[in-house]
Amino acid sequence: MDQPKIERLLKVMMFMMEPHLYTIADMAKKLNVNRRTIYRYVETLKEAGFYVEEVQKSVPKFGKKNNFFKDISKVIYFTDEEALIFNQLLDGLSETNVLKRNLRKKLSAVYNCTSIEKSAINTQLSQNVRLLNESKKKKKLVMLKNYASSHSGKVRDRLVEVLDLTPNHMQMWCFDVEDMKNKLFNVTRVDSVEIQETDWQFESMHQKGNIDIFRTSDYSEPKRVRLKLSVMARNLLVEEFPLAEDYLSKTDENHWLLDTQISNFKGVGRFVMGLLDEVEIIDSPELKKYIEEQLKKFSKVYGC
Secondary structure: OOHHHHHHHHHHHHHHHOOOOOOHHHHHHHHOOOHHHHHHHHHHHHHOOOOEEEEEOOEEEEOOOOHHHHHHHHHHOOOHHHHHHHHHHHHOOOOOOHHHHHHHHHHHHHHOOHHHHOOOOOHHHHHHHHHHHHHHHHOEEEEEEEEEOOOOOOEEEEEEEEEEEOOOOOEEEEEEOOOOEEEEEEHHHOOEEEEEEEEOOOHHHOOOOEEOOOOOEEOOOOEEEEEEEEHHHHHHHHHHOHHHHHHEEEEEOOEEEEEEEEOOHHHHHHHHHHOOOOEEEEOOHHHHHHHHHHHHHHHHHHOO
16 A cells, blocks of 8 residues: 555545544545545445444444443544644744654645644744642742633732643643632633742642533532433534543434533533523423523523
8 A cells, every 4th residue: 555545544534533423525625635535445445444434324433342432532522622732842842843844744645634734823822831840840839920810800909829721732720829818710701820938828728629521610419411302413512622522422323422520500501501402401400490490591581
């Protein structure tokens, strides 16, 4: 098999591992080949011993029996957030470094991730993340300059002790010195970060809450929700919230079941209300009540 064919086969394998459901036609269009070629690649993989199942008409995916792919996909699949961190590392190399350019080009080609290919990244955000991690290691207070709070609607400085950053580095658990409370702050809402000379003063009061697959947080006991999803709802869910894939199971040709624990109803509520015709709430009376209350508020405000 020549080099171009090997590259196409690798890309087909990546399409089959991604959360998005790519059809044979989708893959053929992306690789600029006919559908028969994609079918041949899929058959080649089957003959090589890989377990391939058709999760939907003309949608081949690696089955759950392929534990190797289940594990390796966690290592080599890049989200945009992970690509940002990878770019931070590459950004430390000189722009004249040939290896740097080649790495971005190759990773973008194989992983189909446009974020990695971009040479320009948000350097201020990268700097903020670096300083936040540094303050945590040194146990120093931090001033979050011009933090834009969606809760209060105000923009002002916040003095905090950084407990930890979430895995995607987009949020951080902090102890707010002014309010004397543990809170979850968004890294992207900070203009800049200034590490103070003062050491932590309230470490004994530090407490991290729970974050669910919808990226909402709370300190209360997690609540179980079960949702019946259409194919459209399933696709939108895993594209926007990749962690949700571990909690999905296929129930029939056109439906999926999401069974997970949530921190509060805000995140899952927004998802359900945005796709009312595509989502059915199952055995989750508290969520149903929350949705009903939100719809009543909407009706009252807009007179529907």
